[in-house]
Amino acid sequence: MNTFKTLPPGPKTHSSIQMIQWLSNTLKYMDSARQNYGDLFTTYLASKNPTVYVSDPQAIQKIFDGESKQFSNPGNQLFKPFLGQYSLITLTEATHQRHRQLIMPSFHGKHLKAYAQTIDDLTEQIFAPLTPGQTFSAYGATRAISGKIILSVALGINKGERVRKLNELISSLLNYAKYPFVSSFFFVPWLRKDLGRWSPWGYIRHLMRQIDELIYAEIAERRQNYDPERTDILNLMMAAKDEAGEGLSDRELRDEIVTLVVAGQDGIASAMAWSLYWVHRLPEVRDKLRQEIDSLGAKPNLLDIARLSYLTAVSQEILRISPVEIQPQPRIVTSPIKLLDYELPVGTVVVPSIYLVHQREDLYPEPQKFKPERFLERKFSYYEYLPFGGGSRRCIGAAFSMLIVKSIIAIGVSRYQLELKSDRPVYPTLSGLNLVPKDDVKMTFLGKRTTNSDRPQAVLERI
Numbered sequence: 001m002n003t004f005k006t007l008p009p010g011p012k013t014h015s016s017i018q019m020i021q022w023l024s025n026t027l028k029y030m031d032s033a034r035q036n037y038g039d040l041f042t043t044y045l046a047s048k049n050p051t052v053y054v055s056d057p058q059a060i061q062k063i064f065d066g067e068s069k070q071f072s073n074p075g076n077q078l079f080k081p082f083l084g085q086y087s088l089i090t091l092t093e094a095t096h097q098r099h100r101q102l103i104m105p106s107f108h109g110k111h112l113k114a115y116a117q118t119i120d121d122l123t124e125q126i127f128a129p130l131t132p133g134q135t136f137s138a139y140g141a142t143r144a145i146s147g148k149i150i151l152s153v154a155l156g157i158n159k160g161e162r163v164r165k166l167n168e169l170i171s172s173l174l175n176y177a178k179y180p181f182v183s184s185f186f187f188v189p190w191l192r193k194d195l196g197r198w199s200p201w202g203y204i205r206h207l208m209r210q211i212d213e214l215i216y217a218e219i220a221e222r223r224q225n226y227d228p229e230r231t232d233i234l235n236l237m238m239a240a241k242d243e244a245g246e247g248l249s250d251r252e253l254r255d256e257i258v259t260l261v262v263a264g265q266d267g268i269a270s271a272m273a274w275s276l277y278w279v280h281r282l283p284e285v286r287d288k289l290r291q292e293i294d295s296l297g298a299k300p301n302l303l304d305i306a307r308l309s310y311l312t313a314v315s316q317e318i319l320r321i322s323p324v325e326i327q328p329q330p331r332i333v334t335s336p337i338k339l340l341d342y343e344l345p346v347g348t349v350v351v352p353s354i355y356l357v358h359q360r361e362d363l364y365p366e367p368q369k370f371k372p373e374r375f376l377e378r379k380f381s382y383y384e385y386l387p388f389g390g391g392s393r394r395c396i397g398a399a400f401s402m403l404i405v406k407s408i409i410a411i412g413v414s415r416y417q418l419e420l421k422s423d424r425p426v427y428p429t430l431s432g433l434n435l436v437p438k439d440d441v442k443m444t445f446l447g448k449r450t451t452n453s454d455r456p457q458a459v460l461e462r463i
């Protein structure tokens with residue numbers, strides 16, 4: 001006898017009411033659904049098909065591991081008008097895998113190491129203009145720098161008119177796309193009417209034409225004077241070949257460069273702001289970090305810093321408690337699958353909930369508390385700790401992002417004296433699917449810190 005039930009239960013209120021609850025306080029909606037219905041619950045929020053949220057690690061393992069057989073992974077087609085048809089985010093199946101194989105090496109090993117100096121230099125730019133006693137907006141500052149970091153690493157140029165203009169245009173596009181009337185273009189294609197540059201869609205087209213012009217100009221120059229010594233992502237992507245010896249076309253390169261900036265910019269900005277918040281909220285964490293970084297001597301390099309164990313645990317805990325992205329892209333069941341006590345029918349939309357897994361009491365006792373030690377005491381699997389998603393769509397910028405998080409923490413605590421302007425907690429709010437600091441992170445810049453040995457701690461405390 002089949003003892004499996006088909007769909008798990010879930011909130012009973014009308015889907016439009018649920019949508020209002022989700023939009024007004026997503027985390028509360030998720031917490032209460034999990035509390036009432038358990039590790040799997042069904043909603044009808046985003047689609048006419050049932051959507052099952054999953055926060056059980058074993059079930060998540062089944063989803064990520066069974067991707068090619070029992071789930072389709074439709075990519076996010078809503079972004080096609082912006083990112084193009086050759087973007088990792090919109091591509092599916094074999095072409096998606098081909099692109100991942102061509103792009104992923106640029107984010108690993110020796111290539112990642114080559115980006116460390118750029119990351120360090122640009123992160124430093126957040127603090128360089130500040131004067132002692134000045135209050136600044138940490139999230140504003142990290143938003144201003146995050147696109148620059150990705151573009152610099154992607155194109156290998158961190159100065160000059162082209163990169164400045166591109167950064168400005170992509171930021172304008174992202175900010176504009178957050179207005180509700182503009183985000184409706186994602187869902188309602190017939191609204192996309194180019195009635196000239198002053199019409200909403202016309203303005204988007206105008207920005208995109210300029211972005212494309214600049215990227216294509218860069219690609220053309222590179223193809224003309226190809227320099228195999230360059231280590232930026234564009235160069236590596238241009239040199240990469242698949243098994244058939246085929247490389248990426250100009251159109252594919254354009255779509256992927258825009259994708260990297262769009263996919264990474266907001267996440268990094270938010271992760272950097274949360275990092276400054278958490279390490280300054282808890283002085284004991286900040287002091288321990290200082291001690292650890294100081295132990296490397298004067299002017300340690302980012303790659304040595306990145307290997308430090310307490311710093312690594314702090315970075316992991318930041319992305320656990322403030323996971324930046326609350327969920328990965330949905331997967332769709334293509335052949336019935338058993339998850340816990342349920343057998344999900346074909347067409348069910350399945351979403352592993354990063355946020356809910358990171359709040360599990362059994363994995364993370366006192367989940368609301370910031371405790372980096374948990375990452376020193378035990379190892380978590382990819383299904384228990386998943387800020388970067390998993391399976392065939394796991395974030396390709398994961399290692400790169402961790403390096404950036406470590407960089408801002410290290411620079412913030414070891415080179416400068418900063419403090420939070422207020423003791424009040426900063427709550428998260430959703431911007432798209434990103435968890436960002438609700439009222440920004442307001443900080444005071446107290447001054448530069450000279451390193452470990454040359455000044456006693458008491459003097460360092462208030463420069």
Ligand code: HEM
Nearest residue numbers: 263264267268271324325328329388389390393395397401
């Ligand atoms: C702290 C920062 C970041 C977080 C928390 C984050 C998180 C994520 C998550 C959860 C996914 C979805 C995975 C899935 O569907 O299973 C994703 C996908 C992706 N991320 Fe990130 N990300 C971050 C930064 C970046 C950066 C810096 C880049 C690029 C420079 C990047 C590029 C991408 C791309 C291209 C995808 C799509 C991968 C695919 O569909 O194959 N991300 N990221």
